[in-house]
Amino acid sequence: MSVFTTVSEADLQPFLKRYALGTLVELKGIAAGVTNTNYFVTTTHGRYVLTLFETLMADELDYYVKLMAHLAHHGIAVAAPIANFDDQYVDELNGRPTLLVNCLPGVVVDHPNAGQCGEVGEMLAQMHLAANSYSGHMDNPRGPHWWTHTAAEVYGFMPAEEAAQLHDEVLFQAEWSRNALPRGVIHADLFRDNVLMNGDHVGGFIDFYYACNDTLLYDVAITLNDWCVTGNGDIDPERARAFLAAYQSVRPLTDSERTAWPAMLRAAALRFWVSRLFDFHKPASGEMTFAKDPGHFQRVLLCHRQRTDFWL
CATH class of the missing domain: 3.90.1200.10 (Aminoglycoside phosphotransferase (APH), C-terminal lobe)
Structure with a gap:
């Protein structure tokens, strides 16, 4: 989604220490959509998507995050949420509720067959x-x-x-x-x-x-x-x-x-x-x-x- 809230590498590095994801290699904003802020986050362990929620509050995310985990558990190809060391999916960064998910394989297809x-x-x-x-x-x-x-x-x-x-x-x-x-x-x-x-x-x-x-x-x-x-x-x-x-x-x-x-x-x-x-x-x-x-x-x-x- 679009970048409404700026995240710098200096912001993200201490945030990542709350996860077992290694150290930061690259941070890149995703400029598409109109609702939330998304970044690609590449670490020494892999590639992830970081979402900062611009309108939803932390207590409003329970339905969505647990749904994603439920679908992933049943084998549906979705981005599974990643828990931090406190076993919480939803964290906070720069004053926004925040979620990390696995970066899935593939690309967006503009002209599908x-x-x-x-x-x-x-x-x-x-x-x-x-x-x-x-x-x-x-x-x-x-x-x-x-x-x-x-x-x-x-x-x-x-x-x-x-x-x-x-x-x-x-x-x-x-x-x-x-x-x-x-x-x-x-x-x-x-x-x-x-x-x-x-x-x-x-x-x-x-x-x-x-x-x-x-x-x-x-x-x-x-x-x-x-x-x-x-x-x-x-x-x-x-x-x-x-x-x-x-x-x-x-x-x-x-x-x-x-x-x-x-x-x-x-x-x-x-x-x-x-x-x-x-x-x-x-x-x-x-x-x-x-x-x-x-x-x-x-x-x-x-x-x-x-x-x-x-x-x-």
């Missing part, structure tokens, strides 16, 4: 099943209530026609119920930049700090909307079919999920259109931050509203 999309779909389904036994619970803080109230904060910044489109979609989403759909733990932000691909296989899922309990289908829609999208906001059908077939080879969708699928694709696009509008018009301050294009998910949403083939 159908096979890679299938690998992500299969691992996402396995993650959903593995999380069934996780005892933590966190209601989605960015669900329909959030996007309704956040949209109201940005209407005034938008051209009238676009504000009307946004308002119309918020009303549409309020008119149907998700209560009958299977629920569980979801990643809620499984974009390409939150997956490391080790060749054509998943090296790991990262950045679980939007994870929560919600409808599993919503997670599927969020992931497909990024992994299978084209430059104009449409969805590549070959990648979409590969992704969905692989997901369903592990966890077949129910009849109620199939019925809800077109509306859920729109809900997933709406959520990120709203968040990007808010970040664009009301940005947080940071040293290496950038706001992503809100129009991208507006285009994704408009394509979903017009489509008739949903790849199932």
